Amino acid sequence: MSLPAFLKTLLRASAPTALALGLAAPALSAPAHKTTPATTPALDAAARxxxxxLKSVGAARFTAPDYKLGVVRHMVMFTFRPGTTAAQRAEVTRRFVALTTLSRRADGKTVVTSIETGAQNSGENSDLGLEQGYLVTFQSEGDRNFYVGRPIVTxxxxxxxxxxxFKTFAGPYLAKVVVFDFTPTAPAAL
Known part of the structure; x- marks a missing residue:
């Protein structure tokens, strides 16, 4: 399965940005893959x-650290392209987890509260072929919005x-990406 069109757009970040952050691709070669012309997918209700x-409040407010304070969970799941080696998978995960300290605002303040990761190990046969999961936690929607960035905030x-x-680096290794964000709610009283 090819990358979703929105991820293809994300993967067009400049190489100088990656080099400046020390995130240039390691001596691991990316798997060869063909790209097909991207079509813009229909936006679901949440994306709309x-x-x-964003349009209503503007980018500065939408990405401010105090915008909609409260815990936000950002679940990300990957399926790797066939031929991606164990070393390449490990490097993708290492770089993803490094975002805990690398993701910073211009004033140096970190954006990510925590990142947890693990390989799929459920026996329920409902994994849709997804192989690696990540749970990113933020302290506000503004922090999440700043972190997610393009294609939403440009x-x-x-x-x-x-x-x-990171998205530029990881893209060539990924066959499928699923993202699901939510704000945890307290369970209803029994």
């Missing part, structure tokens, strides 16, 4: 709502260059 919110200075560089 987020983009409307205004310079209002998205995380470290995460953007």
């Amino acid at each position: 709502a987020v983009r409307a919110e 205004e310079a200075g209002h998205f995380d260059p470290a995460h953007d560089a």
